[in-house]
Amino acid sequence: MSQFPRGSTGPPDGVVVPDLPELPEATVSRLPEYLRALHQIAQAGQDTVSSEALAAAAGVKSAKVRKDLSQLGSYGTRGVGYEVAVLIEQIEQVLGLTQRRNVALIGVGNLGHALAGYGGFGSRGFRIGALVDADPARVGERLGDLVVTHIDELPATVAAEQIAIGVITTPVVAAQAVADRLVAAGVTSILNFAPCVLSVPDGVDVRNVDLAIELQILSFHEHRRGRGDPDGAAAVRRAAPKVVGP
Amino acid sequence: MSQFPRGSTGPPDGVVVPDLPELPEATVSRLPEYLRALHQIAQAGQDTVSSEALAAAAGVKSAKVRKDLSQLGSYGTRGVGYEVAVLIEQIEQVLGLTQRRNVALIGVGNLGHALAGYGGFGSRGFRIGALVDADPARVGERLGDLVVTHIDELPATVAAEQIAIGVITTPVVAAQAVADRLVAAGVTSILNFAPCVLSVPDGVDVRNVDLAIELQILSFHEHRRGRGDPDGAAAVRRAAPKVVGP
DNA sequence: ACGGGTTTGTGAAGCCGTGCACAAATCGCG
DNA sequence: CGCGATTTGTGCACGGCTTCACAAACCCGT
Numbered sequence: 001m002s003q004f005p006r007g008s009t010g011p012p013d014g015v016v017v018p019d020l021p022e023l024p025e026a027t028v029s030r031l032p033e034y035l036r037a038l039h040q041i042a043q044a045g046q047d048t049v050s051s052e053a054l055a056a057a058a059g060v061k062s063a064k065v066r067k068d069l070s071q072l073g074s075y076g077t078r079g080v081g082y083e084v085a086v087l088i089e090q091i092e093q094v095l096g097l098t099q100r101r102n103v104a105l106i107g108v109g110n111l112g113h114a115l116a117g118y119g120g121f122g123s124r125g126f127r128i129g130a131l132v133d134a135d136p137a138r139v140g141e142r143l144g145d146l147v148v149t150h151i152d153e154l155p156a157t158v159a160a161e162q163i164a165i166g167v168i169t170t171p172v173v174a175a176q177a178v179a180d181r182l183v184a185a186g187v188t189s190i191l192n193f194a195p196c197v198l199s200v201p202d203g204v205d206v207r208n209v210d211l212a213i214e215l216q217i218l219s220f221h222e223h224r225r226g227r228g229d230p231d232g233a234a235a236v237r238r239a240a241p242k243v244v245g246p
Numbered sequence: 247m248s249q250f251p252r253g254s255t256g257p258p259d260g261v262v263v264p265d266l267p268e269l270p271e272a273t274v275s276r277l278p279e280y281l282r283a284l285h286q287i288a289q290a291g292q293d294t295v296s297s298e299a300l301a302a303a304a305g306v307k308s309a310k311v312r313k314d315l316s317q318l319g320s321y322g323t324r325g326v327g328y329e330v331a332v333l334i335e336q337i338e339q340v341l342g343l344t345q346r347r348n349v350a351l352i353g354v355g356n357l358g359h360a361l362a363g364y365g366g367f368g369s370r371g372f373r374i375g376a377l378v379d380a381d382p383a384r385v386g387e388r389l390g391d392l393v394v395t396h397i398d399e400l401p402a403t404v405a406a407e408q409i410a411i412g413v414i415t416t417p418v419v420a421a422q423a424v425a426d427r428l429v430a431a432g433v434t435s436i437l438n439f440a441p442c443v444l445s446v447p448d449g450v451d452v453r454n455v456d457l458a459i460e461l462q463i464l465s466f467h468e469h470r471r472g473r474g475d476p477d478g479a480a481a482v483r484r485a486a487p488k489v490v491g492p
Numbered sequence: 493a494c495g496g497g498t499t500t501g502t503g504a505a506g507c508c509g510t511g512c513a514c515a516a517a518t519c520g521c522g
Numbered sequence: 523c524g525c526g527a528t529t530t531g532t533g534c535a536c537g538g539c540t541t542c543a544c545a546a547a548c549c550c551g552t
Contacts (some may be wrong), residue, residue, distance in 0.1 A: 023466075024538075024539075025538090026538080026539060026540090027539095028463060028466050029459075029463055031462070031466070032456075032458065032459040032462040032463060033443075033459065035462070036441060036442075036456075036458075036459075037443075050498090050499065050500090051499075051500070052499085057443065058443065059443040061540080061541070063540075063541060063542070063543095064539090064540070064541080066499090066500060066501065066502085067501080067502080067539095067540085067541095069500095069501095070500085070501055070502075074500090074501090076499080076500055076501080077499080077500075077547085077548065077549090078498080078499050078500040078501080078546075078547040078548045078549090079497080079498050079499050079500075079547065079548035079549050079550095080498080080499070080500090080548070080549070081498095081499065081500085082500090094466065094469075095462050095465050095466045095469065096465045096466055096468060096469020096470070096472075097462065097465060101461075101465055101468070103461065110359070110360040110363040110364060111360045111364065113356070113360065114356045114357045114359065114360035114361075115360075115457070117356040118356060118357065118457070120441065120457065120458055121458070124458035124461070124462070125458075125461075125462065125465070126458070126461055126465075164465070164468055165461060165464055165465070165468065188468060188471065189464040189465075189467065189468045190464075191457075191460055191461060191464060195282060195366060196282075197279075197283075197303065197304065197305040203471070205464055205467045205468070207460050207463065207464060209455060209457075209460060210278075210282075211361070211364070211366065211437075211455075212278065212282075212366055212367070212370035212371075212372070213275075213278040213279065213282075214437055214453050214455060215347075215349065215370070215371075215372055215411060215437060216277070216278040216281070216341050216343065216370070216371065217274060217275055217278060217453065218411050218435040218436075218437060218451055218453055219341050219342045219343060219347055219371070219372075219410070219411070219435070220269075220274050220277070220340065220341045220342060221435065221451045222342060222347070222410055222411065222434060222435045222451070223340075223341065223342020224342070225434065225449070226342075270508075270509075271508095272508080272509060272510090273509095296528090296529065296530090297529075297530070298529085307510080307511065308529095309510075309511055309512070309513095309532095310509090310510070310511080312529090312530060312531060312532085313509095313510085313511095313531080313532080315530095315531095316530085316531055316532075320530090320531090322529080322530055322531080323517085323518065323519090323529085323530075324516070324517040324518050324519090324528080324529050324530040324531080325517065325518040325519050325520095325527080325528045325529050325530075326518070326519070326528080326529070326530090327528095327529070327530085328530090493552100494551105494552090495550105495551100495552095496549105496550095496551095497548105497549090497550090498547105498548085498549085498550105499546105499547085499548080499549100500545105500546085500547075500548090501544105501545095501546085501547095502543100502544090502545090502546100503542105503543095503544090503545100504541105504542090504543090505540105505541090505542085505543105506539105506540085506541085506542100507538105507539085507540080507541095508537105508538090508539080508540095509536105509537090509538085509539095510535105510536085510537085510538100511534105511535095511536090511537105512533105512534085512535085512536100513532100513533095513534090514531105514532090514533090515530105515531095515532090515533100516529105516530085516531080516532100517528100517529085517530075517531095518527105518528085518529085518530090519526105519527090519528080519529100520525105520526095520527090520528105521524100521525090521526095521527105522523100522524095522525090
């Protein structure tokens with residue numbers, strides 16, 4: 001909306017202001033969900049979608065969808081809705097998915113193997129560009145069309161494969177050291193599966209995925225709900241069969 | 247502490263709610279992080295901890311720690327700090343981790359195998375009580391000391407193993423059906439790894455873990471940061487070597 | 493062309509969460 | 523026994539996010 005006229009004369013100095021003013025973090029975290037829903041809708045043959053329908057598919061309220069989309073200067077048509085194809089392209093543009101991003105998997109253990117074999121990367125804008133491990137016994141192992149390289153070669157690997165994101169799937173004890181080496185190699189985005197807090201310089205982005213934490217949060221609500229059978233009898237506390245939503 | 251929660255969305259009355267008035271969701275989601283940090287601290291030999299130290303270990307601000315802990319009627323001692331052992335017990339109590347919770351893994355594919363082999367369950371209050379799949383070829387397979395059972399036996403399995411939480415690691419197409427069957431079997435907490443939105447009845451809690459979404463959020467920040475080298479040269483955009491403070 | 497029905501975009505209000513700053517409480521030590 | 527150092531617990535203000543409600547914009551049939 002407030003499309004910035006690309007300064008033909010150029011900004012005088014230093015300040016490289018991006019196109020979008022500043023996208024709220026909450027919105028950013030929902031854009032991928034919209035994107036997923038939109039692909040689903042597109043595959044179903046719909047070529048336009050209302051905020052109401054999109055909201056239902058993404059599991060949020062319609063007002064939120066509209067405000068989110070308006071943030072990125074959206075092209076919706078009143079009385080009609082949004083063009084699915086246009087919206088997909090818009091969101092992919094904003095998320096930086098127009099160019100495929102290469103990720104490196106550090107730690108080819110149980111979880112690393114599973115992620116390497118997960119097919120969901122390619123269809124969502126990513127590609128596994130490197131498998132890395134510290135264990136010499138694992139180096140050289142082939143998975144698909146990739147060969148596990150040693151972590152000592154990380155800088156070369158990052159440069160050669162243009163790695164944009166590092167995914168840490170090592171044991172906890174190794175995670176911080178791996179993060180340090182990733183940062184030293186120039187990686188500025190890290191997805192951490194190890195259950196620990198990583199220290200990184202300013203300007204490096206870290207997101208954590210901790211299975212146990214998710215389970216514990218679920219446990220809290222379960223516990224809160226389930227007062228009444230102190231000695232865990234298998235009391236079946238059946239929820240009402242009413243189905244939420246669309 | 248006598249601060250009363252103004253009933254907003256909650257039921258007007260009737261449910262005799264236990265000790266805790268109403269814990270903010272943001273606090274709940276941080277308690278597991280505190281718990282992890284506390285175990286770490288306890289293992290280091292510390293028997294008391296200040297909010298400042300705990301905040302550093304959990305990666306948050308100290309004021310937030312104090313406010314969070316005060317929410318659950320904490321037993322801190324001014325001028326000293328918190329007793330680590332007491333705090334651990336308090337948090338485990340609130341999270342309902344005093345009794346070990348059994349989880350069922352539905353979908354013994356790549357990811358399912360990885361999670362089944364993940365050792366982090368036992369030490370964090372959970373136990374895999376069942377492995378379930380729909381593929382007859384997989385039923386009967388042994389992993390560790392568990393045997394994969396068929397999903398048609400889900401109700402019996404849930405009852406026999408006192409399953410509290412279902413973890414969905416199936417392909418997307420199967421996820422909703424699995425969720426329905428989990429709910430029908432009496433499970434009221436679901437951790438969903440399939441990239442889709444699940445419809446469940448009121449009273450059932452669902453949490454989603456989507457790898458691609460996390461990557462896309464990282465991609466956004468990477469994209470936003472990385473204006474200036476359009477043809478992705480491996481320009482090392484080194485952040486200041488300053489380490490983010492403890 | 494025009495009116496009715498539909499849907500977007502957004503101003504405004506309310507809620508939640510965060511962080512500061514400080515009084516109250518506790519310990520250690522002289 | 524009292525004083526200073528330390529740390530908790532919390533009132534308060536601020537900012538961000540969510541939701542409602544509604545005017546503006548648009549399509550379509552007549």
